[in-house]
Amino acid sequence: MKIIEVSDYKQMSVKASQHVIANIRNSDCLTLGLATGGTPKGLYGELIEDHHVNGTSYKCVNTFNLDEYIGLSKEDSNSYYQYMCSNLFSHIDIPLSQTHIPSGMADDAAEECRRYENMIEEAGGIDLQILGIGENGHIGFNEPGTSFQSGTHIVELTESTREANARYFESLDEVPRQAITMGISSIMKSREILLLVSGKSKREAMQKLIENDVTENFPASILKKHPKVTIIADSAALA
Numbered sequence: 001m002k003i004i005e006v007s008d009y010k011q012m013s014v015k016a017s018q019h020v021i022a023n024i025r026n027s028d029c030l031t032l033g034l035a036t037g038g039t040p041k042g043l044y045g046e047l048i049e050d051h052h053v054n055g056t057s058y059k060c061v062n063t064f065n066l067d068e069y070i071g072l073s074k075e076d077s078n079s080y081y082q083y084m085c086s087n088l089f090s091h092i093d094i095p096l097s098q099t100h101i102p103s104g105m106a107d108d109a110a111e112e113c114r115r116y117e118n119m120i121e122e123a124g125g126i127d128l129q130i131l132g133i134g135e136n137g138h139i140g141f142n143e144p145g146t147s148f149q150s151g152t153h154i155v156e157l158t159e160s161t162r163e164a165n166a167r168y169f170e171s172l173d174e175v176p177r178q179a180i181t182m183g184i185s186s187i188m189k190s191r192e193i194l195l196l197v198s199g200k201s202k203r204e205a206m207q208k209l210i211e212n213d214v215t216e217n218f219p220a221s222i223l224k225k226h227p228k229v230t231i232i233a234d235s236a237a238l239a
Ligand code: PGA
Pocket: 036, 037, 038, 039, 040, 132, 133, 134, 135, 138, 139, 140
């Protein structure tokens, strides 16, 4: 794992955007893995600005998001579909048909997981996966204890994850209890991974990631086994 230290959230976002833009420009048809949450918002803002100023085009980019809440429709303001539209897709020239997010409203969620995993494979896999990290070491919604062999699957969200995400909902009760997430093995198949980490709330997770052994009790630790991981972390997260 290569670690790049930057001063703050803005610099993390700028550095990450340069990396993503270089990949888009150097590839005929890049497949990007995308994340939601507070961490990548700044990156998406930088990509939008670059699209407007420098004309980087997404007409040949395909995207696969890590996860979606079960029970939230595409129209729900808290769905990750809405997050991606308002934070990125509506502001760049990517055809929506080239963007993929698991459906949280599928009649058969297990079948939706299989369909999603197959779609990633049929697209030739993910070239560059953007990741954040949870305070408990989760990546995507892969909570501690998730098998490293897991493909896209249904998860029961831990209370700590629901509490961390409650800030976006009216109350904790409204935070869904389940989600569909790419699994650890789906993430590890990506050819390259860019992990973004910012703020002192992630300091303990960063320390564990750097110092601890690889264990299913701390999902992000598996990244140590991936051949091409870059971590862009700010000083607060690395202190
Ligand atoms: P955050 O979430 O970016 O909102 O901190 C990261 C995560 O839980 O993976």
